[in-house]
Each structure stands twice: as structure tokens, then as C-alpha cells.
Amino acid sequence: MVITDSLVDFLIETRKQTEAICSPLEIEDYVVQPIEDVSPPKWHLGHTTWFFEEFILKVFQDDYQVYDEDFSFIFNSYYETVGERVIRADRGNLSRPSVSKIYSYREHVDNHLKALLEKVDSDDLFEILEIGIHHEKQHQELLLTDIKYILGNNPIFPKYSDFYQENEIEVTEKEWISVEENVYSIGHKTNEFCFDNELSRHKVFLHDFQISNRLVTNKDYTEFIESGGYDNFKLWHAEGWDWVKQNQIKSPLYWHKIHGKWYQYTLKGLHPVDMDAPVSHISYFEAFAYAQFKNCRLPTEFEWEVAQQHFSWGQRWEWTESAYLPYPNYKKAEGALGEYNGKFMVNQKVLRGSSIATPIKHSRPTYRNFFHPHLRWQFTGIRLAK
């Protein structure tokens, strides 16, 4: 394998895009961590950079001097192999290193990477570089959703920017797509990049099923709310019901009832809910309860993958009924990168598709996203099956 210019371009373009996402922020917005699941933007900037320094520069550039020894400690995330790390819940307590120092760190690592790529021709390097780029794209999506959480939970509700269209309306007529029972092949098959959890490609038997060509809208979901969906335990899992009661959940995240009318915080600020747009920011528990309410169910991830060519997708990550588990003959990578996916394969639900926050070149029919069933800060949605 010879490194193509396109990989270098891909790197540069990706690195720039991360910074572009941050461009509307005030310095203060880079720092805070309102809940443990949300990381401060400065941490994302540093962590994605640390990944390249740790797994490429320190490995492939012999005389490489680390930018700052402390950064390994601060920007390491979950890679237990690589030594101690700052407890996740403490990320928002780190006022230093400053944002400007982190931008210098990014520049330093980018420059070294570019220089290295001009002289080294190593398949191992290219493979990790590609993972690093896709790793950064994953963080771009988290970065945007974390920014939304930071601003959307501020009592002032600051606007982020007008760039993202969160609420595009699906105009095709709603219908059920039928798929016949058969043995289907599931998993990644092209030569393009994929994560380890999309492999190996394998066979699954599916019974007849139907799946909606449209996402559930805010209007649909409002009907659930107004029919007392949040007060009817019969629609919920036992754990979902406990979650609703303990957190007094009464609507999707970012919804506020003001003088009897529903408002929604979007990246453009606080505005009335657009009833025709797809519902977003609901947990798996809510998606499941909504499906029960409609006498339907959520599709499995296999059903979704088989049917996805028959409908358009990409606005919302779509909750599936599938638990996040390894495919048959799943092999996790050696070394620290082996911690990437496999160790999360318990107590999480698979989401399929992608969202308006997903970076370009980062969605494909076999991509498996996963979150705990109570989480809502991603741009999640509902597609029904039966």
C-alpha cells in the first residue's frame, strides 16, 4: 500500500473540520462539563490530537519529543493500557492547559504528522492513521452534541449557529416496507474503512417483517405525550419506568413548555417545536414506549441493515431493539486499540443510520453506534417496525 495524497488530504480536512465546529464558541464554552457523559470541547480537541501523538508519532517517528508529558495524562480517555488518566467526571475541572495551548498542541502534532507522512511508507502507519481520522470524526459528532448540551442547558439558551438544519421535514408519504423471510448477510463487505465491530460479515435469518419508510415526527410524539404516555407504566420497561419517575421525564430532552406551548432548544436557539420534523433527543426507553403505544416495535439492527436501501436515512440516529454484541467471529484489535469497541459490548443498545451531526464520509449502512438506553443527548430518533 502506497499512501495516496487523498489520505493526507483526508487527515487535513478532518483536522480543520474539528476546529471549524468550535469556531462559534466563546473560550468559556470550551471548558465546562455539565454531566459526566458530556466532555468539554477543549478535551475533545486535545484527546483527538493525543491519539495521533500516542499511536503514530511516538511509534513511528524515532526521535519524537512529546509536546508535553502532562498531556498524556490529561487527554487519555479510556485506554487503560497507556497508563493513568484523569477521571472522566473531572474533565470539566481542568482550566489548564488553556484553549490556546491546546490549539498549539494541535498545530505541533499536525506539522509532525505531515512531515512524517512525507517520508514514511508503512502500511501499519496508514492503518492507524485511518483509524485516527475516523476516531476524530466520531469525536466531531460528540463535540457537536456536547456543545448543544452545554449551551442548551444554560438558562440563557445561547444560539450556536445557523449552519445545521436539525429539523428537515420528510415529505414522502408514510408507508410500510415489507421484507420477506430469508437468510441475509450482515456486516461490512467493501474495501473501505470500517470499525472492528462491523465485522465479520455473517449470515442472519430474518422472518417476514415490515418497517416504516418515515421517522416518527414531533406531532406523532406529542400525541404520545398528550395521551399520558409518560404516566402509563404498561408501555415501559421496568427500568425505563424507574428512569421516568426518578428523573421526572415528561418530554424529549430540550423541550420546554412555556405558557402552554412546546418550545425546543436547537443549535439555532430556543424556538417553538416544529411539529412536522422528526422527533429527536429521546432515549431508547422512550422509543420503546412509543412503539408499544402504537402497537408496533423497533426494528432489530439486522432488519434495519437489510431494509435501509428502501428508505432515506441520515437525520437521526435510529434506536434498534438489538443489544450491542459482537458479531460471530468478532476479533478485537491487538494492543491499546483493542479497547476501542469490544469492551463496551454490554448493557448498550445499537443505533443505526447517522444524524445531522455526523461528519461527511462517516456514515454507511453497516455502521453500529451504541449508547446506554437512558441517554438522550445525541440526535436520536424512532423508526417503527412490525
Place this chain on the structure above:
Amino acid sequence: MVITDSLVDFLIETRKQTEAICSPLEIEDYVVQPIEDVSPPKWHLGHTTWFFEEFILKVFQDDYQVYDEDFSFIFNSYYETVGERVIRADRGNLSRPSVSKIYSYREHVDNHLKALLEKVDSDDLFEILEIGIHHEKQHQELLLTDIKYILGNNPIFPKYSDFYQENEIEVTEKEWISVEENVYSIGHKTNEFCFDNELSRHKVFLHDFQISNRLVTNKDYTEFIESGGYDNFKLWHAEGWDWVKQNQIKSPLYWHKIHGKWYQYTLKGLHPVDMDAPVSHISYFEAFAYAQFKNCRLPTEFEWEVAQQHFSWGQRWEWTESAYLPYPNYKKAEGALGEYNGKFMVNQKVLRGSSIATPIKHSRPTYRNFFHPHLRWQFTGIRLAK
């Protein structure tokens, strides 16, 4: 359907067996609840009785007077449909009703049931009666494991009885059983009783796999401990690793290292670990880590069901890799009984087989047990696959 004598006999035999399990107890043992997952034995005695009173006597015997109005409140478990209930964690705070009053309650309900069954011939009644009997059998298993927890966490380590053989040794030679890839049918198929979660029978594609004909032994597991298995994060799920660290887990439940030697609390008291017996009282997290340590994996519940005729089982509930999810075309029952299984189908793992605590007529190849991945107080074990 005409009620057969055998169903009445089955009822009486089951009701007696519950009381037989309690016969070695002191009154004080019936009362305590050391952790939320463990219910006091008196609660099991009352709750299984309440089930018959609530769903049979109150429904099918027109002039039925409830034994005590308070008991509906106290012995209701998770049936939100049927009204308020005592919070699960408070069950151990109820010194009243006394144990003797609960035995009177049992006698009262038994007598009414017998009288009713002599005169009423109703398929609906028989169906619920059968569920009630199997419900009580499920509680018999919990009763025994809860008793073990209550006595086994007492610093005096009181003996329960010599009746149960927890540590029978498998003497067949260890070997891998091979199963070929194919579409297999999964789920209950006979006319005998089964729970709703074993239906509907459906097809699953399985790739080639191998499964051990033997359970992992205490000796095998000791090797894992002594090789630092509990200190090697690479073997664990991220959540498993957090669980190990937070709870300082260093061995299976009920193991104690005394003067350098492993002891184990069994129903017969505290004794040296029998190294040739199957390991027990391990969580899914531990089962998974052990499998990683051996470069193997746990079987899925489908693999287990297909292969089970080729090995003997019944000593340990066996953790599978499968998440507890509904089968295709799963229908939950109407009314309060609909809460029985479906609402637990998130964040739990399936166990297959049965254990030395399982009552007779209560195990079958399609039975699906389920627990959260950190729980250990059941007689759980490990069977490897690859």
C-alpha cells in the same frame, strides 16, 4: 379442558415443597433482607400465596373475602396494575405480619383453592393456576438462593442443611462438541407449559461453533485468580472492570481466603473449596473475563439450545452471551400477567440450563432465565464456546 387430578396434585405438592424449603429455618431467618435483590423468606411465602388469591380466588370465587386487605399491599411485588406496593428495599423492615400469620394465610388460600377446584371447570382458571404453580416454583429457587445469601453473609456462617449437593463433580472427559452451520429452530414446541418469553418458536441461522461438554471447575477458575485475572483490565468489559474495582471483587461470591487457603460457604456451612466441582456464584462479567482469559467466548443462548442435547446440564445456571430480548412475534399476556416477563427485556443477560436449586418439573431446554450482569447470588456457572 377438564381439570385433571394431576394439576391439583401438582399444586399441593408445589405448595408443600415451598414450606419444606423453609423447614430448617429459625423464625428470625424469615425476616431479614441483607441486600435489595434478596427478599425475606416470609415475603416469598406470602407473595406466592397472594398470587393465587389475587388472580384466582378474587376472580373465580364470587363471594370470596380476602384474608387480610393489608396483604395485597405487602405481598404485591412488581404488578403496578394491581395498586400500590411496598418498596422492594423495605421488605426486610416488616416484622409483621408474623411468620405464623403468613402460614395461616397459606393454609386459608390453599383450602379455598382446593374447594374451588372441586366445583369450577374453567380453562381460564386452569391456565392461571398453572402459571401460579410455575410462579411458585420460580420463587422456590429464589427462596433457596436468598436463604443461602442470608446465612452465608452472617459472620457465624450457620449451616442450612445437608440436603442439597452443590458440588457434584462432572466425571466425563472434557471435549469440544462441534455443531455445523445451519438454520435451526429455537423456542418451545411441546404442549407442556412454558413462559411467554420462550415463544414464538422461530428460525435462527448459526455459524459453525464448538461448545464444551463440561462446566468450568473451581480449579480452572483458581488458575484465573492466581494469574491475576482480577487485575487485568484487558479481560473485562469497561463496566465489568468498574464493578471489580468499586466492589473490590477478588473471587467468586462466598469464597474466603483463610490462612492462605480458599474456603467456600455452601448450604452445608463453611468448608474448603472443592476444586473439582464446577465454579459457582460468578457474575456474567466474571464469566466473560474468564472466557477471554482462555481465548474462548460464552455461547449464545441459541447455540446452547441447539447443542444442549449433547452434554449434561442442570447443576448451574449457565451465563450466555445473549442479551435478554423478545423472540420474533413475541406477544406479552393481557392484564397484570403481562408484566411477568416483557418488561425486564433490557440490560439483562440470558442464562440457560438450571441449577441444583431448581425445583423438579421446572427445567427444560428452552427455559430462559435472566439476570443483570453483575449479580452472583444464583448458582451460576460457566460453559465455554469458540
Place this chain on the structure above:
Amino acid sequence: MVITDSLVDFLIETRKQTEAICSPLEIEDYVVQPIEDVSPPKWHLGHTTWFFEEFILKVFQDDYQVYDEDFSFIFNSYYETVGERVIRADRGNLSRPSVSKIYSYREHVDNHLKALLEKVDSDDLFEILEIGIHHEKQHQELLLTDIKYILGNNPIFPKYSDFYQENEIEVTEKEWISVEENVYSIGHKTNEFCFDNELSRHKVFLHDFQISNRLVTNKDYTEFIESGGYDNFKLWHAEGWDWVKQNQIKSPLYWHKIHGKWYQYTLKGLHPVDMDAPVSHISYFEAFAYAQFKNCRLPTEFEWEVAQQHFSWGQRWEWTESAYLPYPNYKKAEGALGEYNGKFMVNQKVLRGSSIATPIKHSRPTYRNFFHPHLRWQFTGIRLAK
């Protein structure tokens, strides 16, 4: 000092009285611990006995064989000096040793004590014996209040007995007693027994003050409730207000509003609140807020001690404004008994007087009781000062 018959009699009478308090209980009532502050009755029975075994029999009877080695572990309370102990919150998980075994333990220790007292004449022994008796009397009071908590938090509200008159009415006319400013002497002065925290007798300067000759009644307190006292933060300490909000406190402990009318659980069962009786089971936070509501204050413990001869007391432990602190020249005892009082002298409030649960020969004007400001399960009351 020669041991008088009266000390032996005092011992025997005290030991019997503890058992008399338990006589109305079912076996099950001895076992439970609904909250950490409440100990199971069987624990009180064992712990008071262990005290005599540990500090007298093991010390003064040379060949003494302990009744059961495990009991030192189980019935030790807070005496860190004497070795490991069962965590307080776990006392309710110990079904064994059984109640009958604990009664045998009591008999064994009593017999040894009596035999020892016939032959040994030691001032050291007599001194510890006297402490042991008074220690058991303290536990008699806790035993009764713990029993009330156990039964009063059972949804069935079982009656304990008709013996105790919780709600005797004060019939004297209400008036303010005036005390003039002066230097007063505070602390124990007679030759009778007292605890170390009542010493040394010392001087305190008091400014002019007035103190009520009557306790606040349920009627008085109902006025506070109905005027919105629990909703008016201005009346409360910041910590008191947090406590009210977090625990949704709306009335004294054991009060229940049923069909618009106040009921109160007493040792005689659930009955309408007797409006003329002194209010009981209120926290210091509530006592303080009530005093603010009346534009008064609580007396200091010094004011109370100086004024107490001018009013009758003994129904309710009375909250004072004083923090529990050592008197000038306070000396804590040597050895394990030194842990008795001094180590609790932070974050607690002094209560003066005694209550209907206080054993005979266990109240005196200098007695200092103390609890955390949020606790309510004692028979506490309010006397105003200004």
C-alpha cells in the same frame, strides 16, 4: 467502698426491666432495622450484656470463658479499642444468633455477675458495674424508641402495649418564668452517679431570660403547620430547609393525615392526635423553626438547668439551643470507656430533661442527652424561651 446489696438489686432490677420492655414483642420484631439509627431489639439485648462480659467478667473473673467468641464481634458497638465490629447499618441483617440464644447469653452473664459480686470487693469493679447499669438504662430508652419506630413504620401499625402514657396533659396555666442575670454553677454536684459529660461543675454567666413553664402542645404546633410553617424558609436554618425539602417533611414523625384529620401512631396504635398533649417527635430544626414562628427562641442548656426547678419536666426530651461540647476541664475516661461520650461532641445538639421512655433513676437536672439536629425518633419536645 463495700458493695451494698442495693447495687446488686439495682443490677438485677435493671436487667429484668430490659426484658420486660421486650415482653410484648413477636420474635420477628427483635430482628429488623428499618433505618441505620434504629438498632434491632435483639442487638440491644446482646450489646448491653456484652458490655458486662467485656468490661467486668473478662477483667475481674480470672478463669472466665467467654460465652461465644463471635458475640464480641457482633455486639460491640462503637468501641474501636476492643476490635472489629459489625457495621452499624448491617445489624438488621443478622438473623443469627437467634433471640433465644441471646436470652441464654443474658442468663449466663447475669449468673456469672451475681457469683462474682458475692466474692469480689473492688472499687474498680463497682465503678464499672455502675456504668454498665446506667449504660443499660440508656439502652432501655433507645430500645423503646426503636421498637416504636419498627412498629410505627409497619403499614399495619401494630399496637405495642397500653403501658406507657405518651400523651399526658399539662394542666398548669401557661406562664413565663423570669430568671435574673448572674453567674451560675452548672454541672453535677452530688455523690450520686453521673456521666463524664456532666462534669466538671463550673460557672456560667447568664443574662436575664424568661422560660415557659409549659411544653408546646400539639394544638400549638398544628397552628404552625396550618400557617404554612413548613413552606416558609425564613423560619428555618439553611440546613433545616434542605432537610425539609429533601425529605418532604410536613408534620412531626408518626403523624398521618387521613381524610383531612391528623392521626398519630403511639405505642397504643394509630389514633387521632390528642391536641392538648405536648408535641413530640420533632427535630431540632422543627423546634427552632417553631420558636422563630413564635418570635421566641429555645433555651440554652445552662438556662434550662438553672430554671428547671421552677417547672415540671420529664415527658419529653427538650431540645436546647446549645451545641454538645465539653465543659471546662472535662476529662474523658481512660481506656475503652473513654469513647463513651467525648467522641460525639461535634455536630450534635443538647437535649435536657427526660421522657416517658426514660427508665426510673435515670433522670436528673444535669443529665445531657444529645442528638443530631435532624433526628426525630426520640420523644422530643419544645419549651420556649425569650
Place this chain on the structure above:
Amino acid sequence: MVITDSLVDFLIETRKQTEAICSPLEIEDYVVQPIEDVSPPKWHLGHTTWFFEEFILKVFQDDYQVYDEDFSFIFNSYYETVGERVIRADRGNLSRPSVSKIYSYREHVDNHLKALLEKVDSDDLFEILEIGIHHEKQHQELLLTDIKYILGNNPIFPKYSDFYQENEIEVTEKEWISVEENVYSIGHKTNEFCFDNELSRHKVFLHDFQISNRLVTNKDYTEFIESGGYDNFKLWHAEGWDWVKQNQIKSPLYWHKIHGKWYQYTLKGLHPVDMDAPVSHISYFEAFAYAQFKNCRLPTEFEWEVAQQHFSWGQRWEWTESAYLPYPNYKKAEGALGEYNGKFMVNQKVLRGSSIATPIKHSRPTYRNFFHPHLRWQFTGIRLAK
């Protein structure tokens, strides 16, 4: 009363000093809240300004337009009277309003205050102005200690500045000062400003006592550490011992043992502990345990006030044995300012003196500071009595 120029000057000088304290900070340092007790610097800047806007501009300037309605919500602290407020623990989640916007707010309010003071002559205004200035001075001290906590808990240990001399050494020879028993007068008596909790001046009887002329040094305290002071429960209150065990406390806050040597984070960065300097950042629990270790005790606040003229003080806030309670005839202020002190008078300990972080004109012999007994982030110290 005519407003003197000096009061305006005092205001301006105080407002400037708050900003001077922040001058060494990066923007990011203004935002974070590592623990609930520590507020972000930007919050202090806004809150002290809000106080003047809320209690002066909104009251005394008829046509006053509030700078931003949201700020009342965000910068209100504990004044329940004035409406809803951001939960204390969430202060560190507010990236907006930005630091620069808060500085604009300060300027706006300062300008309005100056204009108002030129035309209004009102004793009520001057009284609240004076409280506002002293309120801001209190926050200056908290601001500095909070900054130390924010930087000192950053793994990079950034230096704040060289300005403050935390570790000045007391060179006078150590001796015991004796005070004779008598009735003494306690509390504020001059015409200068004081807080309500320093009144009313009243009489207290003190027995003979001795008090050290010197603070305990780091060397003294190291002796306590090395003699196993943190492992000897006999020296501790029960709650102190629990605190030590739960938090694994082994040294004062900001001490780190690196390669066998003690280092201490100060505002100048991480440096070896200066053994001759007074110990700092210890809790009341530690101060008490140290005194027990030396067979001494802590002085009461009354002893301290009477003796203070005989020794120099001002480096460390000194823990006393006294609980924070109202003086006889204490009157809390009307309205929202009444919440200032009285509502904290439970479960806290009095500290006397002042510290190197105390602003000028903000210390006096009658000043009563108060904190919960486990807190350590202030510049606290120990002076022994006996």
C-alpha cells in the same frame, strides 16, 4: 449621616481589588467549579455586583433598568427571598454569560452606583452600601481560596502569582499566655462596621486558661503524621474518624509526598513544605485530633477574643472549640439581608483571627468566621489552649 468621600473611595477601592485578584487568571480559570464548596471566579464577580444592583440600584434609583434579567437568576446565591436561583452545584456549568460580559456588568453597576451616590443622601442606602462592601470583601477571600483550589487541583499545578506570602514564619519564642478567671465582655463595641453575628456585646464567665502565643507549625504537624495520628481513632471525634477513613486523609490539603518528601501547593506553585511555617489547610477534625495528641485543646472563641491582644494573629484562620451560635439578644436583620448569617448557625465551628487571604480593613478581634468541621480549603490553622 452624610456620606463621606471615604465611603465612595472604600467602594471603588474594594471593587478594584476584586478585579486585581483575578488579574493573573486565564479566561478558563474563571469558569470551573471542582467541588460544590468552590465557586467559579466569574460567579464571585457577578454575585458581588448583583448584590449592589439588587439591594441598592433597584431600591434607591427609581428608573433603574436592570442590566440583564437573567443575571438575577444566575448570580443570586442563597437569598431565597429574592426568587429562584441556580443550584449551587451547577455554577460551574455556566459558560455564559462570558467573563467579558460580567466585567461589563461590573462597570455598568459601578457607574450607576457612583452616579447615585452623588445625588442621594440616605442612611438606609449608606448602611446597605457598607454591608455590600464588606460582603464583597468576604468574597475576595473566598475568591482567592477558590482560585487556589482550582489551580491546586489541576494536575499541572499552575502557579498563581508571587504576591501572597503564605508561609511567613513566627519568630517569637513559644510560650503559654495565662488568663485569669473572670466575667468578660464579648462582642463588637466600637462604632465601626460589624456583622450582626458579632452582636450583642454580652458577658461571659471564663475559668482560668492558658493559650499559646504561637501557631502550630508544619514541623509540629509532621510529628503528628509520623506518629500515626491519622491511624489512631482515639484522637478523633467519631465523625472525624469516619471522614478520615472515607476520604483516606493522610495529610493537610495540598500536601503531596513525592519520592519520600513532602511538597505543598501554594499560590506560588508546588514546592517543598516549609517546616517552620504555620500549618494550613487542616479541618477542625484535624485541629482537634492534633490538640488531643498534644494533651491540649482548642480555645473557645471567647477565650480567643479575650486573649488575642497578647499575641499576634492574622496568618491563619484559627479553629476554635466553639460551635457557631447566636449571642444573647442576637437580632437578625429584616428582609433578605436577614438571611446573611443567622440561618447558618447550626453544625458549624467558629474560626477567629484572619488569614493572609483576608482583605485589608476586614479583620478585627470580634470577627466570627464559620465553616463545617470537615472543610479545609480556607487558610486554616491551629492555636492550642489548655
